Amino acid sequence: MTTVETEGTTTLQRGFVGQNVPRKEDRRLVEGQGQFVDDVKRHGMGYLHFVRSPYPHARILSIDVSAALELPGVYGTLTGDEVAILTDPFFQIAAEPGGSMKDYALSVGKVRYIGEPVAAVVAESRELARDAAELVMVDYEPLDVVVDARKSLEPGAPVLHEECGGNITYQGVWEWGDVDQAFAEADHVVKITDLHFDRFNSTPLELDGALVEYNRGTGQWTITTNNQFPGFAVIMMAPAMRVGTDKLRFVTQDIGGGFGNKITSHPQLVACCLLARKLNRPVQWTEWRTDFHQSMSHGNERWFLDTEVAVRADGTMTGFRTRVVDDAGAYLRYEPLGGVIWSQVAPGMYGWRNIRLDFTQAVTNKAPCSPNRGYSRMQHLWFTERIVDIVAHELGFDRVELRRKNYVQPEQMPYETPNGCVYDSGDYPASLDLVLDLIGYDTIEQRREEAASRGKLLGFGIGSTLDSGTNNFGQSQLVNPDLQFSGNNEVATVKLDIFGEIVVTLGTTPQGQSHETTAAQVVADILGCDVDAVHVRAGHDSYWNSHAGFSGTYASQFAVTGLGAVKGATEMLADQMKTLASMVFQCPKEAIELADGFARIADNPEAALPFMALGAIPNANNAGFPIDPPPMNARFVYRPPFDVPDKERKFGNLTLTYSMQIHACVVEVDPETGVYEIVDYAAVDDCGVRINPKIVEGQVMGATAHAIGAAMFESFTYDDEGNLLTPNFYDYHVPHTLDMPPLTTAAIETPSPFTPLGTKGMGEGGGGGIHCICAALQDALRATGSPIVTDSHNPYHRVFEMLRHPEHARAKVEVTGRSAT
Amino acid sequence: MSALPSTSMFVDVRVNGERYEREVPARRLLVHFLRDDLDLTGTHIGCDTGSCGACTVHLDGVPVKSCSVLAVQAHGASITTVEGLAGDEQTPLQRAFSEHHALQCGYCTPGMIMSATALLEQNPTPTEDEVKVALQGNICRCTGYWNIVEAVMAAGKGSA
Numbered sequence: 001m002t003t004v005e006t007e008g009t010t011t012l013q014r015g016f017v018g019q020n021v022p023r024k025e026d027r028r029l030v031e032g033q034g035q036f037v038d039d040v041k042r043h044g045m046g047y048l049h050f051v052r053s054p055y056p057h058a059r060i061l062s063i064d065v066s067a068a069l070e071l072p073g074v075y076g077t078l079t080g081d082e083v084a085i086l087t088d089p090f091f092q093i094a095a096e097p098g099g100s101m102k103d104y105a106l107s108v109g110k111v112r113y114i115g116e117p118v119a120a121v122v123a124e125s126r127e128l129a130r131d132a133a134e135l136v137m138v139d140y141e142p143l144d145v146v147v148d149a150r151k152s153l154e155p156g157a158p159v160l161h162e163e164c165g166g167n168i169t170y171q172g173v174w175e176w177g178d179v180d181q182a183f184a185e186a187d188h189v190v191k192i193t194d195l196h197f198d199r200f201n202s203t204p205l206e207l208d209g210a211l212v213e214y215n216r217g218t219g220q221w222t223i224t225t226n227n228q229f230p231g232f233a234v235i236m237m238a239p240a241m242r243v244g245t246d247k248l249r250f251v252t253q254d255i256g257g258g259f260g261n262k263i264t265s266h267p268q269l270v271a272c273c274l275l276a277r278k279l280n281r282p283v284q285w286t287e288w289r290t291d292f293h294q295s296m297s298h299g300n301e302r303w304f305l306d307t308e309v310a311v312r313a314d315g316t317m318t319g320f321r322t323r324v325v326d327d328a329g330a331y332l333r334y335e336p337l338g339g340v341i342w343s344q345v346a347p348g349m350y351g352w353r354n355i356r357l358d359f360t361q362a363v364t365n366k367a368p369c370s371p372n373r374g375y376s377r378m379q380h381l382w383f384t385e386r387i388v389d390i391v392a393h394e395l396g397f398d399r400v401e402l403r404r405k406n407y408v409q410p411e412q413m414p415y416e417t418p419n420g421c422v423y424d425s426g427d428y429p430a431s432l433d434l435v436l437d438l439i440g441y442d443t444i445e446q447r448r449e450e451a452a453s454r455g456k457l458l459g460f461g462i463g464s465t466l467d468s469g470t471n472n473f474g475q476s477q478l479v480n481p482d483l484q485f486s487g488n489n490e491v492a493t494v495k496l497d498i499f500g501e502i503v504v505t506l507g508t509t510p511q512g513q514s515h516e517t518t519a520a521q522v523v524a525d526i527l528g529c530d531v532d533a534v535h536v537r538a539g540h541d542s543y544w545n546s547h548a549g550f551s552g553t554y555a556s557q558f559a560v561t562g563l564g565a566v567k568g569a570t571e572m573l574a575d576q577m578k579t580l581a582s583m584v585f586q587c588p589k590e591a592i593e594l595a596d597g598f599a600r601i602a603d604n605p606e607a608a609l610p611f612m613a614l615g616a617i618p619n620a621n622n623a624g625f626p627i628d629p630p631p632m633n634a635r636f637v638y639r640p641p642f643d644v645p646d647k648e649r650k651f652g653n654l655t656l657t658y659s660m661q662i663h664a665c666v667v668e669v670d671p672e673t674g675v676y677e678i679v680d681y682a683a684v685d686d687c688g689v690r691i692n693p694k695i696v697e698g699q700v701m702g703a704t705a706h707a708i709g710a711a712m713f714e715s716f717t718y719d720d721e722g723n724l725l726t727p728n729f730y731d732y733h734v735p736h737t738l739d740m741p742p743l744t745t746a747a748i749e750t751p752s753p754f755t756p757l758g759t760k761g762m763g764e765g766g767g768g769g770i771h772c773i774c775a776a777l778q779d780a781l782r783a784t785g786s787p788i789v790t791d792s793h794n795p796y797h798r799v800f801e802m803l804r805h806p807e808h809a810r811a812k813v814e815v816t817g818r819s820a821t
Numbered sequence: 822m823s824a825l826p827s828t829s830m831f832v833d834v835r836v837n838g839e840r841y842e843r844e845v846p847a848r849r850l851l852v853h854f855l856r857d858d859l860d861l862t863g864t865h866i867g868c869d870t871g872s873c874g875a876c877t878v879h880l881d882g883v884p885v886k887s888c889s890v891l892a893v894q895a896h897g898a899s900i901t902t903v904e905g906l907a908g909d910e911q912t913p914l915q916r917a918f919s920e921h922h923a924l925q926c927g928y929c930t931p932g933m934i935m936s937a938t939a940l941l942e943q944n945p946t947p948t949e950d951e952v953k954v955a956l957q958g959n960i961c962r963c964t965g966y967w968n969i970v971e972a973v974m975a976a977g978k979g980s981a
Contacts, residue, residue: 026919029927030911030934032863032903039862126857127848205867205875205962206928256865256928257962289868512925512963694922698964702925705965729872729960737953737966 003697004438004746016521016531017757020694024516024536025254034254037209037226038286045211045282046075046122048272049129050291051136053111053118056147056365056722057158058140060109063119067135073124074132076279078271080106080118086274087240090266094336095480098169098361101161103331105240105270111140112160112330113365114722115294120271122283145722149327149362150303160330160363169328170336170361170479174343174650176418177354182319186310190391193812197379198793199301199327200714201372202706203734204511206256208265208296209286212272216280219243221273224251227265228258228509229552230540232334236266241273248273252539258511259706260371260554261297264333293727298716299372300338301327302379309387310354315397317406319354320387326361326379331368336361338369340478341376344468344654345766346419348384349428350406353418365722371554373706374467378767381465382792385771389461389778390788394815399462399775400436404429407464414753420651421468423658424688424760425750428464431662431684435462438682438744439664447666456668459780463663463707463771467687469556469761470656472642478650487642488656489548490561494523494569496577496632498619500597500612502527504536504569505544507551508562513699513763515558518691519566522757526570527577528595529611548637556761559691560657561638564756568636576630577614583629584609584617641754657752657760659687663704663768665741667776671784674800678708678741678773685745687762688752697745699763704743707769709735715793767792781806788813830893836861837905845892851885852876854892855902863903863931867960874959877932878902884939886958903931906938914938914976921972925963933959937973945978 028034065077089102102108107118119136123129144158151157152167160167183189210225227233230250238245255262268285276283287296307322328335339359346355374381388406392399407428408415415423436442444460451458474486491507504523508515520534527534540547550561578592581599585592585607593602600608618629645652666680683700690696713733717725726732751758770792777799778789785806791798802809833842836859845854855861855878864887867873876887879901906912914937917923924930933956940947940955947955952973953966961969 022919023922025927026924027911029924029930030903030915030918031907032861032931034863034927036862036865036928038856038866041857041860125846126853127846203962204926204928205873205960206865206926207867254928255926256867257926259962286866289870512927514925698922698925698968701965701967702963706962708965728870729868730870734960734962735965736958736960737956737970740953740966743965743967 002744004744015525017525017691019692021517021521021531021692023514024520025514036206036254036256037211037224040211040224042211042213042282045284046124046279047126047129048120048122048275048283048285049133050117051119051121051133051138052291052294053107053114053116055111055140055142056114056145057143057160058111059143060107060111060118061139061141064137065119067137068121068132071128071132071135073128075122075124075281076275077136078106078120078275078278080104080108083274084108087270088242090236090240092332093476093480093483094169094332095482097164097166098332098336100163101332102163105267105274113367114724115291115367117271117295120275122275122279145365147364147366147718147720147722149301149325149364152362152364153325153360160365167362168360169332169363170339171359172339172479173358175356177319179319179321179354179356182310182354183308186318187313187817188311188395189816190309190311190394191814191816192307192387192390193305194790195304195307195383195386196791197302197382198791199298199716200710201261201297201299202259204257204259204261207287207289207292208262208268210269210272211282211284212276213282214273214276220247220249221276222249222251223269225269226252226255226262227269228255228262228511229554230509231547231549231551232263233266233269237270240270249542251541252509254538255509255511258553259373260375263554264297264370289729290727293732294724295367297370297372298329298367300369300376300379304383307387309391311391311395315402315405317350317352317391319352321356324357324359326359327364328361329366329368330363333368334370336479337476338376340475342380343419344421345377345381345466347417348381349408349464349466349660350384351408355418366718373703374764374767377466377468381766382771385463386774389775390813393778393788394813400432403432403462403464420645420653421655422653424752424754426658426660426686427748427750428660431660431686431748432464434746434748435662435664435682435684438746439666439680451668457671457780457783459667459669459776461665461772461775461779463768463775465661465766465768465771467556467659467661467762467764467766468655469659470560470640471555472654473550474642474644474652475654477647478645481647486644487639488550488561489637489639490551490565491546491548491635491637492562492565492569493544493546493635494566494573495634496573496611496615498615500610500615502529502534504534504566505546506536506562507540507547508558509540509553511553513553513558514692514695515562518563518695521691522563522566523570526567526574529597533597545635556659556764558761559759560755560761561640563691563759564638565636567756568638569634572634572636573632576632576634579630580614580617581609583625656754657688659685659760659762661685661765661768663772665772665776667773667780669777669780669799671803674796674803676777676796676799681741682744683768684748685762686748686750688760689749689758690747691759693747696747696762700745700765701743703763703765704769705735705740707765707767708773710767710792711770711773711794713795786810832892832896834895835899837901847893849892850888851890851892851895852887855887861902861904865928865931867928872960874936875929875932877935877959879935879939884936903934906934914941914973917972917976921968921975923964923968923972929959929961933961933969940973941977947974947977949974
């Protein structure tokens, strides 16, 4: 692994910001002293185990829990019939027809995928709860199954949710520019019949869980959990449970990875809440690995059908049109937001001005989808990268030059896309040059010959992606005009405590993103103290008053929203500290500076108050002041500057920042077997100002590893009967140490002009690895019949199929000239 | 012999130097015994299939996945968990994990460190390939392993 340090382009003054400050989180984590949700215990707690459906689609005729209840040590059960009485269906983000969907904490009347929770049992031990769950007798009447989203749209397909009148949950046409004219003026049109983005997710190592306590006196639940978006969970749960949001206290601490997959645990949390109240005891739930794979948070599978790309003779790509079928799985837990989120990056990194995308989302008898690292943009960026490489492949353009020519250029920044999104900054061609340099692009042809001499097919590929961060939740109104969400926010409090301790609370729920460290770096620079003097509380607690409606850790935003809130609160505190010092010294506030842990008169540094004195005055020594001393306690809500998008035109700025990644790789394919290996890999990342470069690089590496896994190994594959074939880590292979290629990383910094610190949200990486591996395989197989790569997931057997039958893939692509359009 | 099979057994183990005597259900996994009965929650669980290595501990000096060992099988054994590594100071490997940013969420870290500690005890200056082979039974979903391999090699005696 090599890190190439490049010169930063930022001119910001830096102290701790920009340094590789060691992580505050590490001490407890390397000693096994972290506190993850399953580590939390309460006296008398019961363990919850879900009874899950063995059928992908069936009516529930009856549920009999009596045998389970008779087992000594079983505390109680919960069934869908009780849930339907005690709660209302979850609020749906979708408009009609998806908006009619009835979704509860447990199945009511029907199951729609294998692994769906139909009942819950609570017992005195984990083992007993499992035993008791097996004693719950459920009678099912199996129904016909549909697992392919394209088939679920056909007439006569089994209908999952009768109340929706069919399997479509969302449909919308997204069109900008003059698409017909672009095609009329095109010199070439490249047509691709189908492209398929596969179903997988990032499988955090820690599973979902909660410890839920109910206080009968106050009617309040305390939910200690690893849900990564409490702001979302509470607005889903409170109305369903018919209580105010104040009755649901969320507490998180260490979270063992999330990647978006821990956003949609609200149905399970409701079941825990109902049982904690019913049984009058704390209820502990930790998912098992097979439960997670079968039922939680699959990434969106997506088809791009009948795609056409308009290209001029000189290689300028002027437009594309396609028909998308998105597979949401059986329920809408965060969907249909995937139906709009892709449009944050509608033209990818390219200058396409004419785009038409006909988006249909359907339900199938598979696990529900929810966000997964790169959520919805990854699918779309894979599509844009695929069509760029297929255009080059079919029309004979150089892939590098085609990108260089069609990329949005640095002098166009900030760049408004055809749908009104604003790419804040970036230098895509320079980043491309850098990654080509890292991978040794000028030697590729020699290496190809050398590999051929060993009987291997060498391929080179590029994946250029955007990581759009800091959502404008107003985009939700583009899929449902009646929604009343817009903008975004995050909260921080910073206070100076009685002995001078600087204490920071956040609304975020980090899962490895190092918020304790980076927040402390920002605070220390503003207050002029050491980073070790700043104490950042880990995790989220509704009692801290440091959260707002969108609080959580998701969608590449902490460096903007979280640190924006930290900066705002710290500047308020700094002002209070200077005010108090000026009251003590009876001098103008402007004469005070904060440095070295003191508030002092800049021109007379001996007149200095230690932070301890400042903290003590309002807290414990406040007599004699003619006016109130400032409280040494600040709360700031950061609100990014957004407008509500234009719903008619589907136009507006949907995210505040656009980090950029260009990945490149070299693969070697065995032409006899289809087995391939990534022999070289490079990644360039630009996320604006880096608070802590080492932490940024860690995120780049993690995103790369996820992409390699998705491209080569990881797939939630279902058979036609709705059985998940990869329900655990035994069958679902995630990359191990031996799977990882040599990696070189580098960063450039183009500060965002729109954010408080010049930072951009980052960490998702848009699946650059998936794109570049697909491109490298297509390049390698040029010598064996030139198949195009039409699937995001290419295990060895699929490569073997392409080697043996390149004509199958060739049949999916066609080039026509101007007359044919 | 009694007519009915016994469902629990007496277990006498030494964990991190401390002796524990407990009557445990015969089917209880060692990892649940450590976590739930002894409250040593540094040892984690990430799968149902012995695939992820988050639960790795040393059983009489040998790294094992404690989800694949029954608590009763540990009777008479000496166990080291991640909580037992650091004394007044962290081990060089623990420090190297921090210095090389070899952890993000930290959930796999105890298992990683236990596997790598066992490697370094056997082979203080492993090659990169030897480190990768030794850690192939431990899954990390945050780091992509590059920094983990780097940290283990740095903690090896040869690289100081």
